[in-house]
Amino acid sequence: xxxNDLPRARLKWLDTITEAAAAISQRPVRTLLTAxxxxxxxxxxxTTTGLADTARAQVSARFxxxxxxxxxxxxxxxxxxxPFPDDVDRRLQALNGINHAGLTYPxxxxxxxxxxxxxxxxxxxxxxIPLIAATPGALQAALPELATGRLYDDFHQQRGERVxxxxxxxxxxxxxxxxxxxxxxxxxxxxxxxxxIIDDVARNPDLLLSIIIPTSTERHDIHTQAPTFExxxxxxxxxxxxxxxxxxxxxxxxxxxRLQALVPPDPQTLRNNVxxxxxxxxxxxxxxxxxxxxxAIANATLLNTIERRPEIGLxxxxxxxxxxxxxxxxLEASVTGAIAGIVGTAIAIYAIAAxxxxxxxxxxxxxxxxxxxxxxxxxTGAIAGIGPAxxxxxxxxxxxxxx
Amino acid sequence: xxxxxxxxxxxGLERRFVGPPEVVALQPCDFxxxxxxxxxxxxxxxxxxxxxxxxxxxxxxxxxxxxLLDGVDTASxxxxxxxxxxxxxxxxxFQAFHLVSYRSVIDNVELxxxxxxxxxxxRRCLAGEVIDQVGLSHRRDAQCTTLxxxxxxxxxxARSLIRQPTLMLCDEPTGNLDTATSDQILDxxxxxxxxxxxxxxxxxxxxxxxxxxxxxxxxxxxxTEPTLQPA
Numbered sequence: 001x002x003x004n005d006l007p008r009a010r011l012k013w014l015d016t017i018t019e020a021a022a023a024i025s026q027r028p029v030r031t032l033l034t035a036x037x038x039x040x041x042x043x044x045x046x047t048t049t050g051l052a053d054t055a056r057a058q059v060s061a062r063f064x065x066x067x068x069x070x071x072x073x074x075x076x077x078x079x080x081x082x083p084f085p086d087d088v089d090r091r092l093q094a095l096n097g098i099n100h101a102g103l104t105y106p107x108x109x110x111x112x113x114x115x116x117x118x119x120x121x122x123x124x125x126x127x128x129i130p131l132i133a134a135t136p137g138a139l140q141a142a143l144p145e146l147a148t149g150r151l152y153d154d155f156h157q158q159r160g161e162r163v164x165x166x167x168x169x170x171x172x173x174x175x176x177x178x179x180x181x182x183x184x185x186x187x188x189x190x191x192x193x194x195x196x197i198i199d200d201v202a203r204n205p206d207l208l209l210s211i212i213i214p215t216s217t218e219r220h221d222i223h224t225q226a227p228t229f230e231x232x233x234x235x236x237x238x239x240x241x242x243x244x245x246x247x248x249x250x251x252x253x254x255x256x257x258r259l260q261a262l263v264p265p266d267p268q269t270l271r272n273n274v275x276x277x278x279x280x281x282x283x284x285x286x287x288x289x290x291x292x293x294x295x296a297i298a299n300a301t302l303l304n305t306i307e308r309r310p311e312i313g314l315x316x317x318x319x320x321x322x323x324x325x326x327x328x329x330x331l332e333a334s335v336t337g338a339i340a341g342i343v344g345t346a347i348a349i350y351a352i353a354a355x356x357x358x359x360x361x362x363x364x365x366x367x368x369x370x371x372x373x374x375x376x377x378x379x380t381g382a383i384a385g386i387g388p389a390x391x392x393x394x395x396x397x398x399x400x401x402x403x
Numbered sequence: 404x405x406x407x408x409x410x411x412x413x414x415g416l417e418r419r420f421v422g423p424p425e426v427v428a429l430q431p432c433d434f435x436x437x438x439x440x441x442x443x444x445x446x447x448x449x450x451x452x453x454x455x456x457x458x459x460x461x462x463x464x465x466x467x468x469x470x471l472l473d474g475v476d477t478a479s480x481x482x483x484x485x486x487x488x489x490x491x492x493x494x495x496x497f498q499a500f501h502l503v504s505y506r507s508v509i510d511n512v513e514l515x516x517x518x519x520x521x522x523x524x525x526r527r528c529l530a531g532e533v534i535d536q537v538g539l540s541h542r543r544d545a546q547c548t549t550l551x552x553x554x555x556x557x558x559x560x561a562r563s564l565i566r567q568p569t570l571m572l573c574d575e576p577t578g579n580l581d582t583a584t585s586d587q588i589l590d591x592x593x594x595x596x597x598x599x600x601x602x603x604x605x606x607x608x609x610x611x612x613x614x615x616x617x618x619x620x621x622x623x624x625x626x627t628e629p630t631l632q633p634a
Contacts, residue, residue, distance in 0.1 A: 317495050
């Protein structure tokens with residue numbers, strides 16, 4: 001006989017898979033302990049990246065919702081006259097991207113108006129309640145929340161009806177909490193029917209302190225002198241710059257330079273910086289989590305391999321080559337890593353959804369990352385498993401059988 | 404005329420473990436083992452019996468001397484060729500059984516053929532036959548953790564027999580068993596010997612050694628061959 005006469009030791013791939021599957025499935029506790037590091041690592045990785053995406057979307061939404069949807073048009077050369085046309089609301093709402101728009105200005109009280117809830121004028125000096133004239137569009141552009149009643153509308157505006165909406169603080173001063181008994185406020189000697197009480201506003205917080213009446217009514221009944229006219233516009237997210245360019249032309253086509261549009265600065269750079277900071281932080285945490293997971297699975301695989309040294313020695317005695325041993329242990333670690341990746345991803349998605357729900361955010365999960373996570377687990381397992389596998393394969397069988 | 408070389412031929416074989424301190428586990432030794440011999444290697448604990456068996460089983464590499472297996476100088480073989488020899492020519496039975504604990508009896512027996520590239524169906528069929536031979540048909544699907552010591556050793560013998568080895572190396576095969584069970588195990592080993600398999604069995608029990616046809620003694624790493632007294 002010569003050595004070349006002998007057939008080679010062979011292990012079919014199907015048998016490698018069978019052996020690996022048996023080692024994984026028939027020792028579930030050991031598999032779970034090995035997988036735990038990867039579950040935590042991949043889970044933390046997906047959670048942190050998912051939260052990064054969610055937080056970034058939230059930052060973006062906040063920027064869009066608050067600053068980038070508000071435009072104000074002011075008189076660039078005030079001369080006491082109203083530079084705006086009567087139909088501000090109609091002209092601006094015809095423009096693309098504008099939700100609500102309207103004219104508003106404070107009413108100067110020379111001391112004769114004395115807003116109050118009775119016909120009788122008060123004796124002595126009192127803290128006056130501010131008066132504001134606003135078109136229905138301006139009221140809506142302030143994004144009010146009503147405590148009760150309703151806002152006045154185009155009908156009241158066109159007819160110059162004597163109606164008023166009052167802010168919450170002004171309502172407290174007037175002792176007014178309900179409107180079902182059709183309360184009135186007196187401005188000068190004229191009664192105005194209160195249609196609603198505003199509880200809160202997103203813009204122009206001075207509305208909460210004031211009594212607001214339609215501009216047409218103000219011009220007919222009061223005609224205040226030299227007020228500061230302003231148009232308030234609420235736009236769709238991202239439409240503010242366009243509205244700022246178009247509104248002066250729409251309102252005063254013959255002399256648009258008379259009007260000055262105050263558009264919030266484009267928050268893109270700031271947003272990108274904030275998003276970059278948030279994303280960078282979360283990705284750093286994600287990388288750290290994955291590193292810890294890799295070390296954990298490497299440690300678990302090493303301990304597992306040490307524990308299985310007699311089995312590895314036996315397999316070598318039965319004819320397994322070093323390559324067979326490395327192949328089987330690496331395959332086991334890879335499959336364990338992939339399973340752990342799937343489990344970790346599932347847990348992470350629940351965690352992201354739970355955190356987003358608790359924070360009232362919209363959960364944003366990158367599907368590419370979610371689909372890649374089991375592959376990350378597999379790669380983690382393979383990388384972590386190859387070292388212990390090589391070490392086990394290189395140890396002489398006589399040594400491993402003695403342990 | 405071609406003369407068949409001995410199954411095992413050892414010349415100046417030694418094994419040293421570098422220290423410190425350096426340990427000579429097996430002093431240089433010479434002996435031959437013919438085909439079909441049943442050799443018992445006796446000696447006290449720590450005398451070098453298992454080291455000798457590891458060298459004969461190609462599980463360890465000698466630090467000196469030559470070892471010819473079926474006339475092939477094992478020192479000239481690559482790791483792959485040594486592995487192929489183990490896979491196709493040598494059967495092992497260990498004192499600690501060395502079964503894969505999380506697998507069934509038939510899986511463990513089948514493992515003996517897994518590295519020979521034989522199909523799973525054929526392995527399964529042969530494993531069933533060998534399990535019948537060792538009297539474990541009723542336990543073929545049992546988990547190894549549920550077996551008694553004697554049953555475990557029978558599984559180990561079945562795993563060795565299924566490979567149809569030319570050389571069977573047994574390391575204290577009855578070391579963990581009671582007398583009655585030991586006799587059953589020795590019967591199985593003796594049966595293999597009668598089938599033509601060369602058997603080398605390590606034991607420290609003289610009664611067990613008496614079952615062999617030839618004896619080697621080892622003391623402090625020195626191998627000697629005592630003269631057998633007629634029964």
